[in-house]
Amino acid sequence: MRNQAPWVPDNGDGTYTNPVIFADYSDPDVVRVGQDCFMTASSFNCIPGLPILHSHDLVNWTLIGHALNKQPPFAVYRRPQHGNGVWAPAIRFHEGEFYIFYPDPDFGIYLVKATDAAGPWSEPLLVKSAKGWIDPCPFWDDDGNAYLVHAWVDSHCGIHSILTINRMSPDGSKVLDGGRTVFDGTVSHPIIEGPKIHKHNGYYYIFAPAGGVSTGWQTVLRSRHIYGPYEDKIVMARGNSDVNGPHQGAWVQLAANEDWFIHFQDRGPYGRVVHLQPLVWRDDWPVIGKDIEGAGKGEPVGHYRKPDASREYPLATPQTSDDFADPKLGLEWQWHANPEKQWLSLVHRSPGLRLFSVAQHETTVNLWGVPNLLLQKFPGPEFCATTKMEFQGLHAGNKAGLLVMGVDYSYLAVERTAADYRLVKISCMDAPGGSNEVLQDQRYLSNNCLYLRVTIETAALCNFSYSEDGNTFVGLGEPFSARAGFWIGAKVGLFSIANRPNDGYADFVWFRIEG
Numbered sequence: 001m002r003n004q005a006p007w008v009p010d011n012g013d014g015t016y017t018n019p020v021i022f023a024d025y026s027d028p029d030v031v032r033v034g035q036d037c038f039m040t041a042s043s044f045n046c047i048p049g050l051p052i053l054h055s056h057d058l059v060n061w062t063l064i065g066h067a068l069n070k071q072p073p074f075a076v077y078r079r080p081q082h083g084n085g086v087w088a089p090a091i092r093f094h095e096g097e098f099y100i101f102y103p104d105p106d107f108g109i110y111l112v113k114a115t116d117a118a119g120p121w122s123e124p125l126l127v128k129s130a131k132g133w134i135d136p137c138p139f140w141d142d143d144g145n146a147y148l149v150h151a152w153v154d155s156h157c158g159i160h161s162i163l164t165i166n167r168m169s170p171d172g173s174k175v176l177d178g179g180r181t182v183f184d185g186t187v188s189h190p191i192i193e194g195p196k197i198h199k200h201n202g203y204y205y206i207f208a209p210a211g212g213v214s215t216g217w218q219t220v221l222r223s224r225h226i227y228g229p230y231e232d233k234i235v236m237a238r239g240n241s242d243v244n245g246p247h248q249g250a251w252v253q254l255a256a257n258e259d260w261f262i263h264f265q266d267r268g269p270y271g272r273v274v275h276l277q278p279l280v281w282r283d284d285w286p287v288i289g290k291d292i293e294g295a296g297k298g299e300p301v302g303h304y305r306k307p308d309a310s311r312e313y314p315l316a317t318p319q320t321s322d323d324f325a326d327p328k329l330g331l332e333w334q335w336h337a338n339p340e341k342q343w344l345s346l347v348h349r350s351p352g353l354r355l356f357s358v359a360q361h362e363t364t365v366n367l368w369g370v371p372n373l374l375l376q377k378f379p380g381p382e383f384c385a386t387t388k389m390e391f392q393g394l395h396a397g398n399k400a401g402l403l404v405m406g407v408d409y410s411y412l413a414v415e416r417t418a419a420d421y422r423l424v425k426i427s428c429m430d431a432p433g434g435s436n437e438v439l440q441d442q443r444y445l446s447n448n449c450l451y452l453r454v455t456i457e458t459a460a461l462c463n464f465s466y467s468e469d470g471n472t473f474v475g476l477g478e479p480f481s482a483r484a485g486f487w488i489g490a491k492v493g494l495f496s497i498a499n500r501p502n503d504g505y506a507d508f509v510w511f512r513i514e515g
Helices: none
Strands: 014-019 030-034 036-039 051-055 063-068 090-094 099-102 108-114 125-129 133-140 146-152 160-170 181-183 196-200 202-208 216-221 231-237 245-253 261-265 272-282 285-288 303-305 352-358 374-379 383-390 400-404 407-416 421-428 438-445 450-456 460-468 491-498 507-513
Touching: 030 090, 036 196, 051 507, 090 133, 090 400, 099 133, 108 133, 133 196, 181 202, 196 245, 202 245, 245 272, 261 285, 352 421, 352 491, 374 400, 383 400, 400 450, 400 507, 407 450, 407 460, 491 507
Parallel strands: 030 245, 231 285
Antiparallel strands: 014 303, 030 036, 036 051, 051 063, 090 099, 099 108, 108 125, 133 146, 146 160, 160 181, 196 202, 202 216, 216 231, 245 261, 261 272, 272 285, 352 507, 374 491, 383 450, 383 507, 400 407, 400 491, 407 421, 421 438, 450 460
């Protein structure tokens, strides 16, 4: 394996290759402030949520923080709520502050704010209690009036394919009216969602995808008036490219006055990866991607020149590996529910991560309902994840190891019995359906230190192996095909659980991802 990031989009010759982030940053939105660009994305039930990424050139991205450390309502999100939580957010910069509006389709529209994109961010404020409101985006007009545009999700309220604009207080803290429907896409743009509103050259524009995540297109609406009527136009579709969707994102104008569009593509077990497209204006309509036929409708590019960011910047990709030497977890890690302090320690073994053996809920039949799974996104099409684990702290009934998680999952774990330790290879198919785990293979262990590895190949095929010396690895169990979770890609990471309350633990000395 090469000791480098699994996916580097910057080709080093003034060009880039899509995706610019080969990881699950669904529903990306971007704001530029000076020479800096900041991205956030959906995070659903995973915490910390609302990731904040930074770039100068829209190609090289670094994770700099999260805007949501704990998800409300707190009692609800103590347990995994797969597919719920933070749906498509919008990030804006207004009068010296960053604003992120995000929807929870079960509870309403929330707002968090910060003066520094890296944080700290304010506690979530419930701007509007509502059921089925999704994908909010704020807009402050030249006359001082503020608005909020949003879409609807049929599964939660029986409404879909329409966009609504509400008056909003200038500070974003409340919605002021019942709203007006400004577009009905039922016939020509079904499932229209993800609206992002802008003003340009005297027109109001709403960028919104339609047609569904894996089969749709990019729609843009325009009007001379905030409430319409709006004209509609498809400005990007799949065409002859291999980019299905392509789905919602953000129009960004760089300081050099170049226009670009960030969007996502659904790649199944790899999640919703991030693409960058050129954007040009023609007859006051945006054209996104490469307009092969000259009809004002582009298709995604795979390889293109990099944006003009005034100068070259170092190569960067979102973080993955962690040596656990800092007093806080690396930004790449997320839990499946609101975390508890007693789940881990970074001081009991320094450097190293101690994961305490958290007792599973009495109704738990597999890991789908377990909150203390410490996971991160798949970072590329092919990669290798390895961890060094010390397990002398496990008590009888404890289990800890390396996991690939989705609606199907598989793991290598050390299990402590009353008499000994054993290494087990486990798989579970259709975890949401309550399926039981299946033991594929096992080995009895004679020492208290082990190296665990999973190698992900093309099409997300996972091969698990272990080593006693860190050099020679032995495969265990059959290959496993990773699958996505609910609205998120498959994830890789660590866990430590118990079948009854006790004080056992496992130590992870480091975790490394290589391409």
